[in-house]
Amino acid sequence: MNTNIFHKYLSVFIYLILSISFYCQDTIGYKINGAIFDPIDKVYIENATIILTENDQKIKSTNTYEDGKFNFKEIKSGNYKLHINHHDYENKFFPFKLKNSNKTLNISLQKSSFLLNTFEVIGNFKDDQKKLTGAGTKIEKQKIEKISPLGTQELLEYVPGINGFSDDGIGNSRISIGIRGLNPRRTSRVLVLEDGIPVQPALYIYSNMYYNPPVERIDHIEIIKGSSSIEFGPQTMGGVINYRTKRPREIFGGRVNINSGNNGYFSSLIEFGGFGNSKWRPEIQFIYKRGNGFRENNDFEQYNGTFKLSYIPNKKRKIYINLNANSETSNATYTGLTEYSFENNYRFNPKDNDMFYINRYSANVIQQIKINNSWESTTKGYFNYFKRDWWREYDVFTSASDYSDGNFSEIPLESTAGIDDLIRVGGGNSNFGILRTFSVAGIDHQYLWKHHINDTVFGKLKIGARFHFERFKDHAGNGDSPDARTGIYYRANNYETYAHSYFIREEFQVGNFLISPGIRFELFEQEMVNLLNNNRYDDAIIFEILPGIGFNYKLNKMNFYGGVHRGMTPPSNGTLLTLDFGNTSGTDFEAIKLKSETSIISEFGVRTLQKYYTLEATLFHLSIKDMIAAARGTQFTNLDNVTSSGLEIGANINFSSINSFLPDIFMSYTYLETVINNGILRYSALSDTIVPNVSGNELPYAPRHNLILGLSFDYKSKVFFMINHRYVSKCFSDFENIDFTYNRGDTGPIPAYWLLNSSVGFKLNNKFNITLSGKNLLNKKYIGSRLHSNPRQKGASSSSGIIPGMGRQVNIGLSLKF
Structure with a gap:
């Protein structure tokens, strides 16, 4: 063939191939890959909404993944614009040109101009x-x-x-x-x-x-x-x-999570949203859970549904609405184990008629307004209705040998001491119901003022007020059978509280030094009507002033912080009944005034958040006064104060930042010392003839050491493995610090224990994950609590006994995003 003719045909062939190639590329299109990041915190931003437009017409949309990345496929050449939205950042419009090739974009976002933390107590950054x-x-x-x-x-x-x-x-x-x-x-x-x-x-x-x-x-x-x-x-x-919780998504999508494992455990979540528009963004969520528990007759079933709505009428106003309904039925009991039951069958629970019923409905509305560059306001309105009925069969003591025969008889409390196989079971004759209903409503309004005194002193002033109302109906009755759900009332008290709260808190920033003084005022009235005592009415008004001051100083890459503030716990219904709303004349509590438990909390610590490691270590000291009704059935007639001091450490060493094949190490540790100063109990658990002075004793359920040490491996966000060891040291279960046990199981310390937990996960793609997790992998048997911590109440139905800790639980979880 003539060489010139060959070259001519070859040129035509190459031209046709290139033309078809370009045509196909323009038809099939190109890829746009990108990542959205925060340049200040140096983190990638998840769940940012990316909308691709051409000539102001929407072409496609997506959300960023956990690593902040996004992509679009099959995009033709042309002039485009990205609309980028995230509720924690300012919206951004990013124009670019796509011409005959794929495009990679890295886009930074600025933090939102809304500064007042509305949903947070720490902040998002x-x-x-x-x-x-x-x-x-x-x-x-x-x-x-x-x-x-x-x-x-x-x-x-x-x-x-x-x-x-x-x-x-x-x-x-x-x-x-x-x-x-x-x-x-x-x-x-x-x-x-x-x-x-x-x-x-x-x-x-x-x-x-x-x-x-x-x-x-x-x-x-x-x-x-x-x-x-x-x-x-x-x-x-x-x-x-x-x-x-997550804010509603901006584009249509959702997720499905399913977890299932042994002990009949199953959990599922279905969520979808993004079917609104740029102003109205609704989202719906439904959860179903069930399980058989770690003991016999310990199953539960729960339904939880949520409707969320985000409404953004303009750039200076945001409204968020959350409606939630929850229903749960649990085969739950207070019947703890005796020492014999724990040693021989820690899953033992004969109470198949003990049932706990919960229904809760809530509605929350939050509004944010940016008044100008210096002022913002937030208003929160909330309401919830909560009803819980708990029916429990009256317990008796008997022997395991008699119970196994199916024809057992009750062993009186005074005769239980010599019974080696003592167990606690339902009496088979009657039950009682604790029937409680709560109605709560409130409105909270806050302002933030961003200001400066001069060019070196900057400030943020927060002021707020809240009105809160709550109604609590505390009724209880006796049923005439083990499975009765109605009965004759033996208690019917109705409580109401009207509370006003006000606070003001300032932050002054001078260079690297921040100081923050503040004060809170609590004024509340508590009322009670005893329906079984001729509608007797009692009330009390309490006013508390709670000041505080804190500081933070940045030195190189470390932040040193500290402060002191006054805390409080209002008088509970137990305290109100113990002190008869302050009418203590002629009683064991004479000269004791009705008031809140208060505390002075001081702390000093250091914090650093670096690429290769993070650390927060805090020394703390609490001094608590006026703790009268200290625990279930436990009352002090004279309590000077209680102190709690210690050290907290949370740390991470990120070896993976050096090499992705290396693991990270994490630790959480608490060292704790508690002391009761000059405390006298009303009754002793050991003898009815002594008045117990518990001065110098430790607080119950306050272990000296609490440690979690773990290792985590994460390879390119595709595969992860985590294992950790948890250790909890011995602690007491009562204020008298009783260090021995009775066969009833209601008396004695909580021995030290340790657990091993692990999990492994696979991320098949950006939308599908699989996780396998194991709790208490070695299935160690340990005492989780003695529940009521009141060994003075020795009767089978008054005491509780041993509640075993969580047994081995292995779950597999699937997560799908769409």
């Missing part, structure tokens, strides 16, 4: 945590996913300074945690919030956590214990826990 004037911890979403918890108590036990003890059940719908040595029973001395709004049934009169949000709803958790907690109240002696 690293700088917020660095500048805290007290101890503060965040449990991030990534850690929650790795732990794959059954409930929030499991997560909170990873936080320095927090001690948790076992209660009945598997789903953590009722949690028992204490902070810095305070009694963990039902978390009654800790303020618990969800998106900055109170969760507890009745803050001022009955703060026991008989409802706890399902962990599946939680995005991350914040815990503060320093002087900044004076912004919140009233339960601020230990600290503040805030559950953060």
Whole structure:
């Protein structure tokens, strides 16, 4: 063939191939890959909404993944613009040109001009945590996913300074945690919030956590214990826990999470949203959980549904609405184990008729307004209705040998001492119901003023007020059979509380030094009507002033912080009844005034958040006064004060920042010393003829050492492995520090124990994850609590006995995003 002709045909062929190639590329299109990041905190931003437009017409949309990345496929050449939105950052428009090739973009966002933390107690950014004037911890979403918890108590036990003890059940719908040595029973001395709004049934009169949000709803958790907690109240002696949930998504999508394991455990979440427009963004979420528990007759079933709506009428105003409904039925009991039952069958629970019924409905509205460049305001309105009925069969003591024959007889309390196989079972004749209903409403309004005194002194002033109302109906009745659900009332008290709270807190920033003085005022009236005593009416008005001051000083890459503030716990219904609303003349409590428990909390610490390591170490000291009704059935007639001191350390060493094949090491440690100073109990558990002086004793459920040490490996966000060892040292279960046991199981210490936990996960792509988690892998048997911590109440139905800790639980979890 002629060479010129060959070259001619070859040229035509190459031209045709290139033309077809270009045509196909323009038809099939190009890829746009990108990442959204925060240049200040040097982190990538998850869940930013990316909308691709051409000539102001929407082409495609997506959200950033956990690593901040996003991508679009099959995009033709042309002039485009990205609309980037995230609720914590300023919106951004990013124009670019796509011409005959793929495009890679790295885009930074500026933090939102809204400065007033509305949903948070710490803040969303690293700088917020660095500048805290007290101890503060965040449990991030990534850690929650790795732990794959059954409930929030499991997560909170990873936080320095927090001690948790076992209660009945598997789903953590009722949690028992204490902070810095305070009694963990039902978390009654800790303020618990969800998106900055109170969760507890009745803050001022009955703060026991008989409802706890399902962990599946939680995005991350914040815990503060320093002087900044004076912004919140009233339960601020230990600290503040805030559950953060996700805001509604901006584009259509959702997720499905399923967890299942042994002990009949199953949990599912379905969530979808983004079907609104740029102003109205609704989202719906549904959770179903069930499980058989770690003991016999210990099953539960829970339904939880949430409707969220984000409304943004303009750039200076945001409104968020959250509606939630929760229903739970649990085969729950107070019947603890005797020493014999624990040693021979720690899963033993004969109480198949003990049932706990919960229904809760809530509505929250939050509005943010940016008044100008210096002023912002936030208004929160909240309401919840909570009903819990708990029916429990009356218990008796008997022997295991008689019980196994099916024809047992009751052993009287005074005859139990010599019975080696003593067990606690239902009597088979009658039961009782504790029937409680709560109605709570409130409105909270705050302002933030950003100002400066001169060119070197900058300030942020927060002022706020809250009106809070709660109604608590505490009724109880006796049923005529083990499974009765109605009965004859033996208690019917109705309580109401009207509370006004005000606070003002300033932050002055001078160079690297920040100082923050503040003060909170609590004025509340507590009323009670005794319906079974001719409608007797009692009331009390209490006023508390709670000042505080904190500081933070940045020195190189370290932040030193400290402060002192006054905390409080209002008189509970137990305290009000013990002191008869202050009518103590002629009683064991004569000359004792009705007032809140108060504390002075001081702390000093150091914090650094670096690429290769993070550290927060805090020395703390609590001095608590006026603790009268100190625990269930435990009363002080004279209590000078209680002190709790110690050291908290939270640390991470990030070897993976050096090489992705290396693991990270994490640690949470608490050293705790508690002392009762000049305390006299009303009754002794050991003898009816002595008045016990417990001065010098330790507080119950306050272990000297609490340690979690773990290792985590994460390879390119595709595979992770985590294992940790948890150790809790011995502690006492009562104020008399009784160090021996009776066969009933209601008396004695909580021995030291350790557990091994692990999890492994696989990320198949950006939308599908698999996680395998194991709790208490070695299936160690240990005493989780003696529940009521009141060995003076020795009767089978009055005492509780041993509650075993969590047994081995192995779950597999699947997560799908769409």
